[in-house]
Amino acid sequence: RDEEAELGRTRQPYALVVGGGQGGIALGARLKRLGVPALIVDKHDRPGDQWRSRYKSLHLHDPVWYDHLPYLPFPDHWPVFAAKDKVGDWLEMYTKVMELNYWSRTEVHSARYDESAAEWVVELTRDGERLTLRPKQLVLATGMSGVPNLPHYPGMERFAGESHHSSRHPGGEAYRGKRAVVIGSNNSAHDICADFYENGADVTMVQRSSTHIVKSDTLMELALGGLYSEEALAKGITTDKADMLFASVPYRIMHEFHVPVYEQAKVRDADFYARLEKAGFRLDFGDDGSGLFMKYLRRGSGYYIDVGASDLIADGKIKLAHGKVQEIAEDAVVLDDGTRLPADVIVYATGYGSMNGWAAKLISQEVADRVGKCWGLGSDTTKDPGPWEGELRNMWKPTRQDALWFHGGNLHQSRHYSLYLALQLKARMEGLDTPVYALAETHHAA
Structure with missing residues (x-):
């Protein structure tokens, strides 16, 4: 376990998961069980701080049976609507019990895809130390909500x-x-x-x-x-x-x-x-x-x-x-x-932008525009609907940027769809033939 915990230092992860909330943690658990070397990185001090840092009155609005994580359900004596700190503590415990490779206090500064090496070059800082990682697959698990929408009102x-x-x-x-x-x-x-x-x-x-x-x-x-x-x-x-x-x-x-x-x-x-x-x-x-x-x-x-x-x-x-x-x-x-x-x-309380806003911040606006809007029902392209017509745009499936994936949603979606994303990543690692995007057209985010 000590050797495995050095993933990212002594050897490169196959998949780098940016975002260590419920989405990143659920995906990390799936990948662990499938034998995919994966590293989760998050800027907070501890797993679960994404919940702990919110306003004190926050509780789940979905019932406990809808919100379990993969493999390890909540205890059956838990309240139907758990408080945010309770959820945060559970996420922290889960990362330890499931032995996930999780780097807290880590901030990603930039990422670019090296076409010749078929890998990402990701610049990040962990506990003040500047590092470069070269994963084959990059997953943005930053939640279904993108960058906060802060309006610009006169005055x-x-x-x-x-x-x-x-x-x-x-x-x-x-x-x-x-x-x-x-x-x-x-x-x-x-x-x-x-x-x-x-x-x-x-x-x-x-x-x-x-x-x-x-x-x-x-x-x-x-x-x-x-x-x-x-x-x-x-x-x-x-x-x-x-x-x-x-x-x-x-x-x-x-x-x-x-x-x-x-x-x-x-x-x-x-x-x-x-x-x-x-x-x-x-x-x-x-x-x-x-x-x-x-x-x-x-x-x-x-x-x-x-x-x-x-x-x-x-x-x-x-x-x-x-x-x-x-x-x-x-x-x-x-x-x-x-x-x-x-x-x-x-x-x-003015909401959030599309998840591809994180792609714009971490990778480039060009990549964000090529990928297009994340979330919302419809097609990932305005011209040829392809195999994904009517599904959530760009979620849990190949995008028009090689080796870039989006994972997010509520606890239910993080649990269920992490399985299908993990299976696709496992297949890519094993060299199996899996669906890819071969569309040249770009679809600009609304």
Whole structure:
């Protein structure tokens, strides 16, 4: 084990996985079991810090049966919705028990593909030491979300209070008695608004467009419970079986399965939705009424799984404002209708860019453009749909850059699709014939 832990120093990894969150760790476990020499690198101090560093109120919004890692499920006494530090500690323990090659405190500076050697040249720093690695395969496991989207509103530089993107929100404890404005109305915005309120801040949510809301218990019972629940386990539907059943429905027709679920949700939670709309909240159920999961697949945002913040909005405890931000004043957010929202702290819950933004930062804009957008349903090319039409763009499969792969998603996707990505990497290592992209056309990211 000591010899293996020197992978990256005494010998080169076959696969370098950039990003040591749940995606990178799940893939690392798969590759380990398949005998593929793989190294995971991450900038945080410890595995699991990706979760520990987030705001204190963060919990999983998906049930525990949906969120296991490969080979080693959560203990059966765990809460249905685990707290973020609990998840972080589990990830750290998992890397040790599964004996993964994991370099923490490691930052990747650049990567380029050496065509003549058919390998990557990756420059990185580990604990202050500059190193060069030459893996045959490079996996960006930086999460389904790319680089944080920090908007550029006129006047941002003159704001006298604190401001930050939701990815850097430390928690509401320091803001008791302060005026907080959260720009955005999706999952993170709701969590952060509830966090501010529970810590005694005066908080306003700025809703710029409509949002899909589904209650957590409704989602469990109507959408997930048949596959991921104690009842499903009692019927012999293990997590592995549930994953295969879930994946057996093509994305092209999946919305047809979800529309009836959300029609039921509208009836079941009619009073809940009526209270939200009376408070002025703008609701939607997706373009075709197919709800949360299709929104997640199509755009990765636009929804909130309610675990309490919606009641705070309906009761007026979280204030609500609508419109586009016109400018940031020294002590307020000013909307396009002239509404002035006094603020001591502003949180930009404005989402993330495509994962190929990481390719642009670490490799080049040319490679990012050649690969095209990551995530979202459709084709990886505008001209010839090829074999991947209707799947998630560029995820877990060959891209138009040799030996470059993308891996991410929620815990369920990190667990399930890590298997197929690992099998492709194993096949490449063994010299087996596997699908490759042979398309010359580029598809520029939107």
